Amino acid sequence: MKKKLFYGLIILSGFITLSCNEHLVGIQLQQTGFSNWQLLRPSQNDGSYYDLFFLDENNGWITGDSGKILYSSNGGLNWEQQNSSIKEKIHSITFLNNNIGWACGGRYILHTNDGGASWQVQFYDTDPTQLPNPKIYFQILFVNASVGFAVNNYGELYKTKDGGKHWIVEATWSYRGAAHLFFVNDMVGYVFTMKEILKTKDGGNTWQKFDYKTPLCTGIYFTDEKEGWSLAFVPTNSMIINSPIYKTIDGGMNWTFVDSLPDAYLNDVNFLDNKTGIILGATKIFTTTDGGNNWEVAADFSQTDIRFVDIAVVNKKNVWVSDYKGVIYKSSY
Template sequence: MKKLTLFICLTLVSAVAFAQWTWQNPLPKGNDLHSVYFIDASTGYSVGKFGTIIRTLDGGTNWTNLQSGTTAWLHSVYFTNTKTGYVTGDGGTILKTTDGGTNWTALKSGTTVPLNSVYFTDANTGYVVGGFYILWVSYIRIILKTSDGGATWTELLNENTSPLYSVFFTDANTGYAAGNTILKTIDGGNNWTDITNGKYYGKSVHFTDANTGYVSWEGTNFKTVDGGKTWSEFTIDPSSLIKSVYFTDAKTGYAVGSNIYKTIDGGTTWTQLSSRIDAPHLNSVYFTDANTGFAVGNAGTILKTTDGGITWTGLLRGTTAWLNSVYFTDTSTGYVAGDNGTILKTADSGTTWAELASGTTVTLNSICFIGADTGIVAGNNGTILKTLNAGTSWNAISSGTTEDLVSVSFPDKNTGYAVCNQGTILKTTNRGVTWNAFPLESANCLLSVYFTNVNTGYSLGCMHGMYTILKTVDGGISWTAISSGSDKYCRLNTIYFTDANTGYVLGDCGIILKTVDGGATWTATPSGTDSWLKSVYFTNANTGYVVGRYVYGCLMECPLNPSIILKTTNAGESWTSLTAVSALHLNSVYFTDTNTGYIVGENGIILKTTNGGGWVSAAKTQTMESTFTIYPNPATNKITISTHSNLHEETLVCIYNMNGALLQQEKFQSQNLIELDVSALAKGLYLVKIQTNKGIETKKLVVQ
């Protein structure tokens, strides 16, 4: 029984499994990038969210995704030579490669605190800084050092104060660390002195020589010419959030954030480089020579300049528009619709995606095909587009409404339905050539539509301030409201049927409802999440997939809000969580066979699986009402877990770090008050999972 209990506890946290969902758009990857580093003119690396590490060997023209072995958010990358490099990130993550990034090994940092920056002064000696804060109540600041190439790390500083974001050394002994203040060491990190008393601070620190250095914070740049004894303040842009600064020589420097800025007078004045292409927020900048530089940022953005910042070229390939709906006509040919009039097509099972001319810039919400060549797209402002030639051209069809069309369903080749977000249902009986409107006076909004045959259909709507399920048996002429059976006041997002009687409804708050009697009654099934669930698709009566996104983020930047991918193999009776590869919103899922499926969503993300979604990352769980309280929190040596319920059963308590590693577990029998010794845990953020026969509850714990 002890071994079984350990297995259950271990499977509660996301397992690290890779190559189960592959990125098809944008490329190389659409996760936010936090740091960029080049070892020469050709070879460079960038790291970011969800364990993202990418590498170029040709000066940025092509990038390859590397397997990091983690899903932690990675913040900094540094190489000591062409083969040996280090990456740091959340959960105390430190990775090392000795073969130029082909393989990465996780090093033992001795902490679970986010590690924000790494810098090496020689092949063996390196420094890492980090920390976090939670709602300005709990703070941790940490500095680590290695003298043996990362084999061991020594804690130089661990204080309950604001975190550090950047570290830079000018020689073997002299270094600077920036955060809400600036620290300096002159003895190789043994001692650190606050050289500004909190007056100057920064997210990025960079020195051009032993005395001259720069620290950036939001729209301000601070400069020292005497090794940090005094600092001068220069405004870059009051409205910009500067994240990174880099100098190519004593006079010429670049700063990135909400924009890209350049100075040619040693930081006294800064000019916005207005010629750069439009891009999301930028987080890091690096130059390989006086003219060639790279900047990386959110949504996988990679920019390159070869003329000292006068012009910048985007290296990310593919659209970054939000994608809302995906549909395949066969195993090779598929279509995606999204924001800004985006329609994509693949003819090679997603290996390449071509953007089609839709003739509109409105948001397109739903796409379906009624044959290999004939397709319908519904979008905002009453937009209906139709193609008769497999997407080569699209024609606008009059819908008779200006309301936003959010969902379209064709039960046969002639009959189709579309619903508007303001309560109107449209119907066509001639393959979408003309549409007739059927306003529902009792419905304030309609969110999804699905027909099982030409007469019987279902929709989700808002009625009298509540979300409800609607049914018609006369081809949409009349509709009857059906109780969902859910006691949660949460939005219902989509409806799907696997046969005439069996259907599913997804919603916010992790809602999954099921009917087996054609909608007469609905039963809630535990999803194991409280998040937004947006789309469902079944490959057969038993096997189905759900996608969405966690909406309850961390109080600090951490990997607790990944995309949601759920799978059932027993017709929705239970759902398992598949390994997430992103923190982006996932909006639509479609499978072409039992193993091959596609997911689309935020920032142009397109994912593909060829093995039915791959590894399961969490054991089957059942959510329960919050009944447990942990105090004190933050804690130092001991915590108490209390509940108002009468427990007459075994309670299993597991404590994990932010990378999912099990650190501590204990069993208790019929105890309403549980005390745990946590003095062996390093300062940082942890997950506490409490399991009883009623289900599983997860709490966050801060140890300081």
């Protein structure tokens, strides 16, 4: 029998304030879409977690410290550990179907053909010029079973054309640090770095660079080849912390300020259709129902110890969020 999560309920100023177990002090939920968050996995105090990925309503994975990969076959209700075969932090994971997937972290790129029951090292960066500060692979993405991309902290984009058996450097940029990968389809894709955007229209064979003049990018999403969204982080000493969001309607060439949301850090953005969108902050979850013109707080976790890091969206009925301690919630619109 599952332990009951919520013990009290108080209606306050249009929000529902929930008092709950030791993992939460109180949550404020607006009575709108994405307001019914269910705790699926409390913190196990077993290190930090990074990437959350769901293939469908049942099959999901989350990655963490020390080579940790957890797998769920029932929508996140239960999780079992898989053997990644490495001890590095795993920053990113992706699957094409129930069997074929990839993950990356540290110097490694991993591959599985059996849903993660076994993982093999497909690529290991042994560049001696990078010691004692080796490259770290932050994100991996495949557009089909053959073509995939990975970015590292040394300003390099790697590409494979044979399912990960061989990788080559396809593009570089001057700034070192994390970068964000996003593909709209097999042909059109983006890499967002700290200072510039790389765009491809031919499946990653060639890349166009142009300046990205907004603040530090923390997340991107494109609804089609023209319309896209960018989240930003602005360091400040002020007690009032807001994070801006930007929109493009010309495929990333120009960006317009849309709004500034009341959270210190915005992690990710996703649109479920052309009207309904969701943004995951560090402590708040924001939603829009008018295509991003207006955003409102759907859930406020700022009075808890939750610090979100990732969101996974399959459809309106299946949306998950995770925090850095591996706490996982699920909601539907």
